[in-house]
Amino acid sequence: MKYSISLRSALVGTVGLLKLVSASSVIDLDPSNFDQYVGGSKPALVEFFAPWCGHCKNLAPVYEQLADAFDPSKVVIAKTDADGEGRDLGQRYGVQGFPTLKWFPAGSTEPVDYSGGRDLDSLANFVSKESGVKSRIKPPAPPIAVQLDSSNFDDIALDPTKDVLVAFTAPWCGHCKSMKPAYEIVAKAFAAETNCIVAQIDADAEDNKPIAARYEVRSFPTIKFFPKGNGEPIAYSSGRSEAQFVEFLNEHCGTSRDASGLLSTQAGKVLALDEFASTFFSASLPDRPEILNKARDYLVSTFGSAKKEANTTAEYYVKAMERMLSKGEGWLVKEQARIAGLLASPSLAPTKLDELKIKANILSSFVAKKAEEVYEEAADVVKGATESVESFAEKVKDEL
Structure with a gap:
């Protein structure tokens, strides 16, 4: 018996909770309560719907949001099943299709047909305009375009x-x-x-x-x-x-951006200067000054009369070479790490992000050829090891 009472209590509690969770802010109307909500001191928007109507089903979640967007003590957002309990109401107001929405001003049972859009913004704007009541909908952020x-x-x-x-x-x-x-x-x-x-x-x-x-x-x-x-x-x-x-x-x-707004990995790079950079980094120390001078000559001949931004970007190749000559290759590693840390900062201005991204792209050009040489050396080692194993296998085979 105790079990039955506990089970009954649990079921009652669950049903009550489900009712609470599924509670709707939209008022259900029928002929018995229509005059209680419509024609009084509050204006009302009434949806005449039919349960089988596809358009009504599509409107239902939007209409619920609309009801939640207005203070129920100031505006009535209601609906009636005009193909069921509210059939007489539908006939009284000449409803011929579903859904039909009608606006009843405060103190009046003579409605105005609503013919606007059925999205939340259109409905809320209409209710606010007609009632003078502001909705609880937060205004959208201003457009970026x-x-x-x-x-x-x-x-x-x-x-x-x-x-x-x-x-x-x-x-x-x-x-x-x-x-x-x-x-x-x-x-x-x-x-x-x-x-x-x-x-x-x-x-x-x-x-x-x-x-x-x-x-x-x-x-x-x-x-x-x-x-x-x-x-x-x-x-x-x-x-x-x-x-x-x-x-x-x-x-x-002629831009080089991705959808996040960052510049691509090719932004700011100059093909000829990329070659100078990778050759410089791969060269022996005595040969680097000559490569630097060639890069300077190219810079002057190509960008001397070009626009300032392109000239400034190209100059960074030469500046990086000068820094490595005076401070060693360790400067490149430290500078790449410093720039990577700054790029991860969420507070940088877009122009500063662009500047740093271009520098990061240019610095990556220095190690490109070196990385390729290391890869080729590793591939040669693997190839040599493979050939040695195959040779040994052949030798063992012949001896057997």
Whole structure:
């Protein structure tokens, strides 16, 4: 008997817990309680649904979030089964399809049809606008992609000194919403590239429609690349993942970034100076000054009149050679370790990260040839050992 009572208590407790966990903030209406919630001192949004309706099932989790987003003492978020207990209510308000959403102002049983989007933001914005009650939804972070409109489109997208990728989107477009996270990641990754801009425009906004028409935008999202020099825009037809956007921008902007925003392992490197660097590191000490002088001559002849950034980057090859001549090869190991430690710091400014990454890339050029020589030596040893074993095996075989 004690066991039965304990089991019953446990079942009652479990059922109570399940009810608590599954409690909904959406008020269920039927003809018996409709007047209690609708037409009183609080405005109400009512969903007329049917249990078998696929669109209603898709809306259900969003509608629950909507109810949680508003203070129930100020706004009523409710629903009624207009194909079941609430059939009479559905007929009273002329419901002909599911789901139907109607807004009842405070003190009124004469509703206004809701015809906006069924995403959380659209619903919450409607309720806030009609009721004057702020939702509990935290505002989204400001977009990272440069925002274009009719007032700044030509100044940014058609800037002859910049490459600009433009996504023509619409707020209601599902594909645009699906693309947005990847597009924002890429915009953040290229934020340090002042001449390679990742931008977006609401092409369905009334003021921006003439721009969309100018570039024959007929669907969303449409993505176009505007190259520097005011050339004709290029239609973007690759995929919409971070990696695919990054690959496209690196190819068309001449950049060297990955989706995290870091420069690639080739950024800042100069092929001819790579060869000088690896030859310098592999050479004997007496031969290194001559190689350094050749690198200096190449630097002057090639970058003497080039832009400052390229010249500064190339100069680091020569500076590294000078440091190794005066301080020995140990300087290279210490400098690589120092830079690696700084690159791991989360507080560095993007420009400083770029500078350090380029230095790390250049320093890696010094050991490349040496590593190749070590590998070749190791391969020769393995090959020689293998040949010796095979020779010994043949000898043993002949003796047997």
